[in-house]
């Protein structure tokens with residue numbers, strides 16, 4: 001279906017932004033967005049921006065089904081109204097927030113191993129295999145997953161999962177509140193929002209939730225990279241404290257600009273797909 005294609009395309013186009021974000025959050029060699037982009041392009045060519053993309057593409061259908069499935073079913077239980085009845089009897093913002101938090105909490109566990117592998121691969125700065133140069137530590141997503149499993153056991157695949165869960169539980173609540181709030185604002189009562197409204201509301205929901213998620217996103221990415229060679233942090237709190245000590249409070253907003261630029265189109269398309277699917281099958 002065209003919407004699925006657009007969703008995948010959104011992810012592909014958004015991935016270079018995500019790679020720059022992850023590098024800015026976890027490496028100190030870059031002075032800013034432009035410096036990071038120039039360095040990636042010079043050392044690793046255009047392909048450098050697309051490292052670690054295959055697992056997010058492969059897992060997005062599952063992760064989004066958990067997120068939106070849990071959200072709409074929790075809303076169903078909380079409000080006892082079906083999707084069709086919901087335009088006439090809109091759910092309260094408290095219910096929307098609680099359903100969003102539940103969706104965020106459960107999707108975080110599905111997302112954790114895929115996200116870990118993505119971040120590890122995005123952070124490999126080696127250029128594509130050149131004769132004589134040492135190969136990167138991970139040869140691809142499956143090799144990366146197998147190496148982590150072998151070296152650190154199954155729990156290793158969940159490194160950073162706590163920070164990810166803490167990041168996603170409240171911020172996915174914010175995601176759905178922003179989306180619903182904006183849709184209601186711009187839609188006449190009792191009607192379905194137009195496609196343009198869905199796109200704009202979805203885009204701003206992406207930005208608002210990602211701005212709120214950035215502090216824990218930085219900590220999550222750092223925890224995921226910890227232990228690659230030796231363990232630096234004792235835990236999440238230690239990671240927060242030493243990051244702030246070394247880099248100041250600004251550390252909590254590393255990558256926020258580039259991530260917002262990514263969040264708008266990706267989530268605009270995500271919500272458009274969700275609304276269409278609900279109207280067909282709801």
Ligand SMILES: CN(C)C(=N)NCCC[C@H](N)C(=O)O
Nearest residue numbers: 168171172175209210213266
């Ligand atoms: C702030 N957070 C964690 C969220 N809003 N999560 C919901 C889905 C985000 C979407 N898959 C994306 O990649 O932007």
